[in-house]
Each structure stands twice: as structure tokens, then as C-alpha cells.
Amino acid sequence: MLQYHASPPAAPIPLDLIYQALADPGRRGMVERLTRGPATVTQLAEPLPMSLSAVVQHLKVLEDAGIVRSQKTGRVRTCQVIPAALHAAEQWIADRRTFWERQYDQLEAYLNASSSEAIGNQEMNGAKDQE
């Protein structure tokens, strides 16, 4: 069975670079295009309102972030997505989500338990305090 985790993680690329790479709409457009299949630099550039040079620079950001891989054959550079990096970015958020879901569950429980009391206190502090 072919797994998309199959490629060697090589280096655990820092989330800094991954999120930074995704922060640009042009780069997200490139990723979006690449999730539909491999593409050349020129194809990636085609819908974008900027020079080829600029696109190549964006591509470098994506490659440095480990989101995209490319190789040249003849004069054409073909690019494709590497799922692992995006997966790491998704996972970081998912991990936090388990926390805040629990937090909201606790808040919900608290509100249910004290529904007869004054709820409109001015602070969210009222719900929980720690440290």
C-alpha cells in the first residue's frame, strides 16, 4: 500500500517557515494549483499578476518550507506538493483544538451547573482562573 507519508521526513521543518509560506495569497494559490497535480513554473505563474522571477522567489519560499518539491528536466522545472509539511501545520492547530474544545466543554458544564445564578458577570475570569 502506497502511503503519502512514505517520503522520508528528512528534516522537521519549523512551523515558522510553513505558516509564513502560507501567509501569502499567491503562494496559497500555487499550493492550490499543485494539489490538483504537478505543474511547471510557467504554469504556476500563469494566473498570477507578477513576473516569473517573483513566482520563482515564492516557489523558493515554499520549497524552503518543505511544502513543495521540484526538479528540472531539460529546461522545465516541475513542482509538486509534499504533504508532510502541510500536515504538520494542520496538526499543530488540531492539537490546540483539543484543548479549547475541552475548555468550552468545561465552560458549558459550568454554565449548566450554575444556570440559575448571575451569568452576566463582566469577566471571562469568572469562568476559570489558574496560575
Place this chain on the structure above:
Amino acid sequence: MLQYHASPPAAPIPLDLIYQALADPGRRGMVERLTRGPATVTQLAEPLPMSLSAVVQHLKVLEDAGIVRSQKTGRVRTCQVIPAALHAAEQWIADRRTFWERQYDQLEAYLNASSSEAIGNQEMNGAKDQE
């Protein structure tokens, strides 16, 4: 029933700002702290190796991205996470993932179907390393 989607989405904050906000390790640290419960600005600043002013500036980035909300009571500003923005960021990646998973499924199917043939098609490969 209290839902964490309950808060009004107000504006659909652009992914640019959300990913940009997450690109900084200090800000991710702040989010991480806030997923464990509300905190004051000073509490957020405590583990970070920078001035309070810097932390307040990071907080502004998180608020502009819709990731964090805060309000002041007396002289204390208390902050908490707003799940919606992070959920949007997670969702964007999840949406792409369905594409590349399908893509890999197709590749897998292709490989299975043509396992007796030459695998080295020219599409992505050549396995040319050149840099």
C-alpha cells in the same frame, strides 16, 4: 446547548492574517498558553524573552487575525482564544488534503494497474537530480 461556533463570525478574517500570525514562535506560544485558559497580558509575556511592549504588539497581530479576543477590566487586560479563525486555517489545509489524497489514490491505482510496465514515465520524474 452552548456551541463554540456561537460567537458571531462578524467578518471572515483573511487567511493571510491568520497564517501570518501563526508564523511567529512567540505568538504561537501565546496561543498555546491561551488554549489552556484565559490569561492577562503580563501572564502571556512572562515566559517570553522580550519587553511587555513587544508582547502587546504581538497580541495586536493575534487580535487583528481574529485568533484572540481581549477586554480590559480595571487595569488588567484578559485574553482568550477565538476558535473560529484557527478553525478556518485548519480547514484550508484539510480541504487541500482531500485533493492530494485523491491524487495519491490515483497514483496508487495507476501503479497497481500498470505494475508490470515501466514505471519511469516522464511526468514527475526522470528521477533526475540536478539542482
Place this chain on the structure above:
DNA sequence: ATGATACTGAAGCATATACTTCAGTATTGT
């Protein structure tokens, strides 16, 4: 061989980021 194609790479430039320090302003504790 010649020209078109597909990049590559260096410079330059305007704006954005990530801080710093310093000088305030309300609140709160004693």
C-alpha cells in the same frame, strides 16, 4: 544554426516586521 522557450540570478527599492526605549495614564494596594 537561429530563434523561441523556460527559467536563473543579481540589484535595487518600497514597505512591513520585530523589536527597543521612554514617557505616559489609569487602577489598585497599603
Place this chain on the structure above:
DNA sequence: ACAATACTGAAGTATATGCTTCAGTATCAT
């Protein structure tokens, strides 16, 4: 009242980002 606390906001500065243009260098097609 007075000092400590918890920020707030303006400047200033160094580096990073997101482009541009221009001048190449390899292919590839004819």
C-alpha cells in the same frame, strides 16, 4: 496620599519581504 502595578502609545531602528528590471544560460523546435 503614595507607590506599585498593568498596561498604552509614540519613536526609532535593523532586518525581512515582495516585488521589479535586466542580463544571462541552458534547452528545444525548425
